[in-house]
Amino acid sequence: MSEDRHPFLQGLSKHRGAPPTIIVIFGASGDLTARKLIPALYNLGLDNLLPGDFHLIGYGRKPIPDEEFQADAEKDVNEFSRRPLNPDIWPQLKANIHYHAGGYDDPKAFAELREKCLDIEKKAGRDLQFVFYISTPPSVFKPILENLGSSGLAAHGKGTPLASKMIIEKPFGRDLATAQELNQIIANQFDEHQVFRIDHYLGKETVQDLMVLRFANTIFEPIWNRRYVDCVQITVAEDLGVGTRGGYYDTSGATRDMLQNHTMQLLALTAMEAPVSLGAEDIRDEKVKLLKSIQPLRLDPKDGDAVRAQYAEGLIGGEKVPGYLQEKDIPATSSTETFAALRMSINNWRWQGVPFYLRSGKRLARRVSEIAIQFKQPPGGLFTDPSRFDMAANTLVIQIQPDEGTTFLLNSKIPGLETRTQPVKMHFRYATTFGSNTPEAYERLILDAMVGDSTLFIRGDETETSWKLYTPLLEYWEECGRKGLDSYACGSWGPLSADRLLWESNHEWRRAGP
Ligand code: NDP
Ligand code: BG6
Numbered sequence: 001m002s003e004d005r006h007p008f009l010q011g012l013s014k015h016r017g018a019p020p021t022i023i024v025i026f027g028a029s030g031d032l033t034a035r036k037l038i039p040a041l042y043n044l045g046l047d048n049l050l051p052g053d054f055h056l057i058g059y060g061r062k063p064i065p066d067e068e069f070q071a072d073a074e075k076d077v078n079e080f081s082r083r084p085l086n087p088d089i090w091p092q093l094k095a096n097i098h099y100h101a102g103g104y105d106d107p108k109a110f111a112e113l114r115e116k117c118l119d120i121e122k123k124a125g126r127d128l129q130f131v132f133y134i135s136t137p138p139s140v141f142k143p144i145l146e147n148l149g150s151s152g153l154a155a156h157g158k159g160t161p162l163a164s165k166m167i168i169e170k171p172f173g174r175d176l177a178t179a180q181e182l183n184q185i186i187a188n189q190f191d192e193h194q195v196f197r198i199d200h201y202l203g204k205e206t207v208q209d210l211m212v213l214r215f216a217n218t219i220f221e222p223i224w225n226r227r228y229v230d231c232v233q234i235t236v237a238e239d240l241g242v243g244t245r246g247g248y249y250d251t252s253g254a255t256r257d258m259l260q261n262h263t264m265q266l267l268a269l270t271a272m273e274a275p276v277s278l279g280a281e282d283i284r285d286e287k288v289k290l291l292k293s294i295q296p297l298r299l300d301p302k303d304g305d306a307v308r309a310q311y312a313e314g315l316i317g318g319e320k321v322p323g324y325l326q327e328k329d330i331p332a333t334s335s336t337e338t339f340a341a342l343r344m345s346i347n348n349w350r351w352q353g354v355p356f357y358l359r360s361g362k363r364l365a366r367r368v369s370e371i372a373i374q375f376k377q378p379p380g381g382l383f384t385d386p387s388r389f390d391m392a393a394n395t396l397v398i399q400i401q402p403d404e405g406t407t408f409l410l411n412s413k414i415p416g417l418e419t420r421t422q423p424v425k426m427h428f429r430y431a432t433t434f435g436s437n438t439p440e441a442y443e444r445l446i447l448d449a450m451v452g453d454s455t456l457f458i459r460g461d462e463t464e465t466s467w468k469l470y471t472p473l474l475e476y477w478e479e480c481g482r483k484g485l486d487s488y489a490c491g492s493w494g495p496l497s498a499d500r501l502l503w504e505s506n507h508e509w510r511r512a513g514p
Helices: 014-015 031-046 066-080 088-093 105-125 138-150 176-190 205-215 246-251 253-273 278-294 430-434 441-450 460-480 496-503
Strands: 021-026 053-062 098-100 129-134 165-168 195-197 229-238 306-312 314-316 320-322 339-344 356-361 369-375 393-400 405-413 420-430 486-489
Touching: 021 031, 021 105, 021 441, 031 053, 031 088, 031 165, 031 441, 053 066, 053 105, 066 098, 088 278, 098 105, 098 229, 105 138, 129 138, 129 441, 165 176, 165 205, 176 246, 176 320, 176 460, 195 441, 195 460, 205 253, 205 369, 205 393, 229 253, 229 339, 246 253, 246 496, 253 278, 253 339, 253 356, 253 369, 253 460, 314 405, 339 496, 356 496, 405 430
Parallel strands: 021 053, 021 129, 053 098, 129 165, 165 195, 229 356, 306 486
Antiparallel strands: 229 369, 306 339, 314 320, 339 356, 369 393, 393 405, 405 420
């Protein structure tokens, strides 16, 4: 065990040991593999959380010798791992990294992949679990799934505790129909308990803490409802642009890339009822119930629940950056939104009448993800003189990233000989209490998939319920093309129309961040 093991991990391997595993990553030459998956596996290894028999096979179309893929993996660890490469541990891991070249729609390549896996299993002298991580663009999800089925790889170990598992990246479909089709293809090859639809926001510490905050503290439940809450604001903002991912992003946009998945998970965990247990099905049942209670979005261009916009040239960190239409691989006439803001209404006893505002975008003023629960103003006219009483609504802010923690905004008397007030903040910071360098989302999620725990993954009906809500909006925007598409300057907080969306209900966006 490594010496710098985080306290979070103490004792974990004893009861969460993953079985001997071969993990195959499809799309192994890609961005996600380099930046997240390889570093996550390395850090699991460093924490002694990988099984003794652990093998990684990278799969991609371009032939790459094993040694070159191993060298690339080493570079990825050096560049992207949260902890430096440990020369005592790395060689052992590196020796079990392999590469397999083949097309995603090539049955022969999958038959050879199976032979390779079986050969490793034979050499190991024991049964191994096969885990398939689909980390390619969504356009090839379907052939990969079909080939996993027809090659027999999906059926490996079926009926035993070492049954194959499949982790699939987002976006899971582009609308309800494609998500249903994908679920059907998956169901033809795998049982639901073998399937891990990933949403890496669920692997973030602060997102997992939402359930603890809500259900392990008695003080919140009595006020977590329409009697006390005025509105909820969920912001997932990035300062980065589309970078090298223009080709993918232009087919996706902020709504498919962030809102339909990450932001909806934040909403579901914030608003759902307490589950019967911490078991995967009980939690996911509650999330689905909540998603089903959300009212259809109103699409009226004047009085609708959604606005969209594209970034225009502006300044980020004092540097001039190009607008979306000038980015690489973006067509000059693109109507893809890089920002969207929504107002959602939940039609149940707890939340009737409380607006949930969601916004997400690229090239915004700063990188920040947070959930702000804004409480109602106190009754009575005691503190109304604005020259003396600077007041803000009580707000509980769950800061997902960066600077993870929770802040409570309340009003306080300013010390002095007369009564004057100002809003103040109570902070809890993860880094201060628990130290920094906590595990990355992908570490937790890959480990969970290896041990077969699907609590932090999306169930098939959950993603379909979310798509049901978003599909009419996406179809409507597609029909409109660029009509009604706003723009915002890079480095701003989005278009004016997003502010108007809240003004209509006498609210305004808070300045996100600690
Ligand atoms: P990439 O665009 O880097 O693609 C991954 C690999 O897939 C490529 O290296 C390439 O491998 C293969 N590939 C790329 N385009 C095609 C194509 N048109 N047809 C067939 N194969 C192709 O993707 P990312 O690594 O960025 O993302 C992978 C998945 O993870 C996506 O579903 C994405 O939405 C999701 N994701 C990505 C995040 C990120 O930060 N990158 C974050 C969260 C989710 P080769 O040529 O070797 O076959
Ligand atoms: C991914 C999106 O799912 O999440 C990216 O495809 C986005 O566009 C990323 O940048 C944000 O993740 P994080 O963890 O940096 O907030």
